[in-house]
Structures are given as C-alpha cells and as structure tokens.
Amino acid sequence: MRPDSDHYDLTVALTYYTPYVSGLTEVARAVAEGMAARGARVAVATTRHDDASPARERANGVDVYRAPVRARVGRGVISPGFTSLARRLARRSAVLNLHLPMLEAGLLTRSLPGTVVVATHHDDVWLPTSLTGRAQTAIVDRSVGRALSDADAVVVNNEDHARGSRHWPLMEETGITAVPPPCRIRRRASPTFRDGPGPHYGFLGRLAPEKALDLAIRAFRTIDDPDARLIIAGEDTRIAGGGVAQDLRALAADDTRVRFTGFLEDQEVDELYSSLDAFVLPSIAEESFGISQVEAMMLGVPSVASDLPGMRQPVLTTGFGRHFPAGDVAALAEAMTAVAAFGPETRSAGAERARQQYGASACLDRYEALFASLTGRAAGTDREARPSRTAHG
Missing domain, CATH: 3.40.50.2000 (Glycogen Phosphorylase B;)
Known part of the structure; x- marks a missing residue:
C-alpha cells in the first residue's frame, strides 16, 4: 500500500x-x-x-x-x-x-x-x-x-x-x-409486483438486442394460463447502442399478462425478486455470468438460462434451475414451467448454495x-x- x-x-x-x-x-x-x-x-x-x-x-x-x-x-x-x-x-x-x-x-x-x-x-x-x-x-x-x-x-x-x-x-x-x-445478497421484501395467484416469471437487465427478450415473450405466450405473468424490468431508454423496448412492447401488445416496469430503484429490485417464481435469462449472445440471475437465486428464485458458456455456470454450479438450447422457444417455455413449480425445500436449498458460492x-x-x-x-x-x-x- x-x-x-x-x-x-x-x-x-x-x-x-x-x-x-x-x-x-x-x-x-x-x-x-x-x-x-x-x-x-x-x-x-x-x-x-x-x-x-x-x-x-x-x-x-x-x-x-x-x-x-x-x-x-x-x-x-x-x-x-x-x-x-x-x-x-x-x-x-x-x-x-x-x-x-x-x-x-x-x-x-x-x-x-x-x-x-x-x-x-x-x-x-x-x-x-x-x-x-x-x-x-x-x-x-x-x-x-x-x-x-x-x-x-x-x-x-x-x-x-x-x-x-x-x-x-x-x-x-x-x-x-x-x-x-x-453478487449482493438482497433482502426479502414485499412482493409488490405480484398480480394474482399464477406463476410469475421475470427478467431484470438492459433491454438490449443481445438479451433476446423477444424469445421470453414468445415462450411465455405459449403458456396457457390466464393467471401467469411475465415481468420485464430494467433500463429501457439509456442503453449504449440503443435498446429494443419499443419492439418488445409491440410484440406483447395484445397480451395483458406481460408487464414492463422500466428502470427499478434499489428497493424495487428487492421487491421484484421477492415477487418471482422463476428468473429468465434468454440471451443469444454469450454472457460471462449474469449477476441478476444469481441475485434472484440467492432469494430462492431458480433461473432459466440459455445453455451458453458463462451464463449457464450459476445453474450448473448450484443445480438451481434449468438450461435450454439458446433460441429454442418451445424448450424455453418448458423449462420456465418446470422451474416455476419448484417447491419450498428446493428453493431454500438452492438459495443457500447460491449464497455460499457467489457472495x-x-x-x-x-x-x-x-x-x-x-x-x-x-x-x-x-x-x-x-x-x-x-x-x-
């Protein structure tokens, strides 16, 4: 020093x-x-x-x-x-x-x-x-x-x-x-983003092209459950290189189960994770890790991630979630449904493994x-x- x-x-x-x-x-x-x-x-x-x-x-x-x-x-x-x-x-x-x-x-x-x-x-x-x-x-x-x-x-x-x-x-x-x-170990908070009894799927991050959020919307729309919800949260305006928020909103326009929140303040992030049954990371460009998915996992929310180098590692390491072939809408929908059904014991054990590994x-x-x-x-x-x-x- x-x-x-x-x-x-x-x-x-x-x-x-x-x-x-x-x-x-x-x-x-x-x-x-x-x-x-x-x-x-x-x-x-x-x-x-x-x-x-x-x-x-x-x-x-x-x-x-x-x-x-x-x-x-x-x-x-x-x-x-x-x-x-x-x-x-x-x-x-x-x-x-x-x-x-x-x-x-x-x-x-x-x-x-x-x-x-x-x-x-x-x-x-x-x-x-x-x-x-x-x-x-x-x-x-x-x-x-x-x-x-x-x-x-x-x-x-x-x-x-x-x-x-x-x-x-x-x-x-x-x-x-x-x-x-x-990765921050976030606090359990009020599930203010929940809207009904159905499974709640979510994403948090920049609404950028490489995140392939159109795949998440397409997969979600094949889930035939009127009480299901897809929450897409994160910066949608100030994105280096430009974002795709407008295109995503157009894709989801006639499905009222899809919600866009925009940028979330810190406390709101805690509330989002506390509202979810599954986190979705459908990127088509390789991500080296995916911090948001791990923060969610630490609070007991399993992740569904593309089977690509780097971003698949948190699920591989903890066993807390599912992978799907990148770009495969049907496989993504199937994984989302399976993960959302995880029980309390599986969620508690998965959260503990994530905290120990990635704190x-x-x-x-x-x-x-x-x-x-x-x-x-x-x-x-x-x-x-x-x-x-x-x-x-």
Missing part, C-alpha cells in the same frame, strides 16, 4: 460507470467500493457519459474522475481526455484494474513502470452484424489484445466462458484467475489476494525490462 496521499492503491478504469447500470459496471463498482471499504485508497477513471454526473466526486469511499464525452458511436463514446486521465491516475497507483472490452484499453497499459496491470475480461465486444459493426469489433479486439498482452494477470468470471473468447490464447498465455462477480465477500477476498500477491511480486521486478508479447488477438 502507498501511504502518499497523492497516490492510490487501486485505480479502476472503464468507460461506463455508475449511474449507468450493466453487469460490467456493477462488478467494477463492487470491486472499487469493496476495496475502499477494506481500507484501500481507490480511484475510478471513467467518462462523463451522463451529463448530470459531476466531473469529480467522492462516492462511497471512492474518488471518481470523469472525462468529458465529445461524441457517441454505437455503444461507445469518444472521449479524448479519458486515456490521459486514466493513465495519469494509473501512474499514481499500485494497481490498475481495467474492465474489458474497452476501445482505449491498449493505450492505457503501455509503459506503466511500477504499476501492476490486472485486466478483468468480462466478454468479447458484441455488435450487430454490419460492415460498420465488423470494423468496430476489429478495432476494439486489437486494443483489448494489446491490453491482455501487457497485463500481469487476467481475471475472468469463469473459465467456461473465457475459453469461448476470441482472446482465449492471449488470456491463457498471461494467466487467468477465475473470480465470480460479487460478494468471497469475490473481494480473491481480488484482494490477487492484488496483494502481484504488488508484492512487482516490488522486486523491473517492469520496464519485462519482455512484451506482440500478439494482439
């Missing part, structure tokens, strides 16, 4: 930070705030993607620095000041923790003597198939590859997902540490141990002399 007040023990770098909500931002926030709560001096370097956010603030023990945004391209932002801001903080830090994918990643990790670089790889960049999308993907992939080559260690949510990454050879070469995302404390323990081992090793190592790999994935 560095006692100098001008220095930080940890700088976390990512382009989207709170108040933006996604699985990636929630992991970064939990690591930053969790390490600060354990006594570390922590900074976050990010962009001012929300004009209402201050350029600098102290939030929950963390110094948050935001670089101005000049333009937006698809899911990304153009912020010329972000790279220099992040590098300035990184040079004053014992550890730089990047959260990938990130367009600027390869620029942030070059020539940082005395700073340990830990890259947390959440997922490969996913963009709609188009000429522009392919070009953007290639650029981001090259930058991410550069960062992975420069990193001292790579954190992944699980090896199952990491092996399917386009960057797996580089991650394997650097060395991976599997750390499940820190935030265990995750932070592993991050803290990794940072400590690397900073101890770096104290006796000339990072400038370390040979740099040249493959960029």
Whole structure:
C-alpha cells in the first residue's frame, strides 16, 4: 500500500460507470467500493457519459474522475481526455484494474513502470452484424489484445466462458484467475409486483438486442394460463447502442399478462425478486455470468438460462434451475414451467448454495489476494525490462 496521499492503491478504469447500470459496471463498482471499504485508497477513471454526473466526486469511499464525452458511436463514446486521465491516475497507483472490452484499453497499459496491470475480461465486444459493426469489433479486439498482452494477470468470471473468447490464447498465455462477480445478497421484501395467484416469471437487465427478450415473450405466450405473468424490468431508454423496448412492447401488445416496469430503484429490485417464481435469462449472445440471475437465486428464485458458456455456470454450479438450447422457444417455455413449480425445500436449498458460492465477500477476498500477491511480486521486478508479447488477438 502507498501511504502518499497523492497516490492510490487501486485505480479502476472503464468507460461506463455508475449511474449507468450493466453487469460490467456493477462488478467494477463492487470491486472499487469493496476495496475502499477494506481500507484501500481507490480511484475510478471513467467518462462523463451522463451529463448530470459531476466531473469529480467522492462516492462511497471512492474518488471518481470523469472525462468529458465529445461524441457517441454505437455503444461507445469518444472521449479524448479519458486515456490521459486514466493513465495519469494509473501512474499514481499500485494497481490498475481495467474492465474489458474497452476501445482505449491498449493505450492505457503501455509503459506503466511500477504499476501492476490486472485486466478483468468480462466478454468479447458484441455488435450487430454490419460492415460498420465488423470494423468496430476489429478495432476494439486489437486494443483489448494489446491490453491482455501487457497485463500481469487476467481475471475472468469463469473459465467456461473465457475459453469461448476470441482472446482465449492471449488470456491463457498471461494467466487467468477465475473470480465470480460479487453478487449482493438482497433482502426479502414485499412482493409488490405480484398480480394474482399464477406463476410469475421475470427478467431484470438492459433491454438490449443481445438479451433476446423477444424469445421470453414468445415462450411465455405459449403458456396457457390466464393467471401467469411475465415481468420485464430494467433500463429501457439509456442503453449504449440503443435498446429494443419499443419492439418488445409491440410484440406483447395484445397480451395483458406481460408487464414492463422500466428502470427499478434499489428497493424495487428487492421487491421484484421477492415477487418471482422463476428468473429468465434468454440471451443469444454469450454472457460471462449474469449477476441478476444469481441475485434472484440467492432469494430462492431458480433461473432459466440459455445453455451458453458463462451464463449457464450459476445453474450448473448450484443445480438451481434449468438450461435450454439458446433460441429454442418451445424448450424455453418448458423449462420456465418446470422451474416455476419448484417447491419450498428446493428453493431454500438452492438459495443457500447460491449464497455460499457467489457472495460478494468471497469475490473481494480473491481480488484482494490477487492484488496483494502481484504488488508484492512487482516490488522486486523491473517492469520496464519485462519482455512484451506482440500478439494482439
């Protein structure tokens, strides 16, 4: 740890930070705030993607620095000041923790003597198939590859997902540490989202194309139960790259059993989970984990998830839920019906297994141990002399 007040023990770098909500931002926030709560001096370097956010603030023990945004391209932002801001903080830090994918990643990790670089790889960049999308993907992939080559260690949510990454050879070469995302153990609350005695299915997350929520709606509509409900909750307007809320509402327009809630405040999230009989995660693009499904599982709500690397791991590990072949509407409907019928004992046991496996404390323990081992090793190592790999994935 560095006692100098001008220095930080940890700088976390990512382009989207709170108040933006996604699985990636929630992991970064939990690591930053969790390490600060354990006594570390922590900074976050990010962009001012929300004009209402201050350029600098102290939030929950963390110094948050935001670089101005000049333009937006698809899911990304153009912020010329972000790279220099992040590098300035990184040079004053014992550890730089990047959260990938990130367009600027390869620029942030070059020539940082005395700073340990830990890259947390959440997922490969996913963009709609188009000429522009392919070009953007290639650029981001090259930058991410550069960062992975420069990193001292790579954190992944699980090896199952990491092996399917386009960057797996580089991650394997650097060395991976599997750390499940820190998941909050939420409180039981009033089931305010329940509407009648039938099974209640739900989703919480960004209403983005890759979440494939149209599959959830199509599957739900084959369930012939007038008392059944499907609750789709989460951010539906401020979505990087654009959302699909309007299309989903049109698809469900004549089925009054489907409800859209929009963004939920923290207490409302507790109330949503407490109202559900099953959580549905039908994504067609691989997700590295799916934090919302685990938060629900911890409260006794089994999950139905696509059988894809990463996102299937919580159910595989705990046995609390079902998988279905990605994109198969009939199989999704069948799994939803089966899971909603789980009894109280199955739910209680599943919740306990999920809490033991994925609680935030265990995750932070592993991050803290990794940072400590690397900073101890770096104290006796000339990072400038370390040979740099040249493959960029």
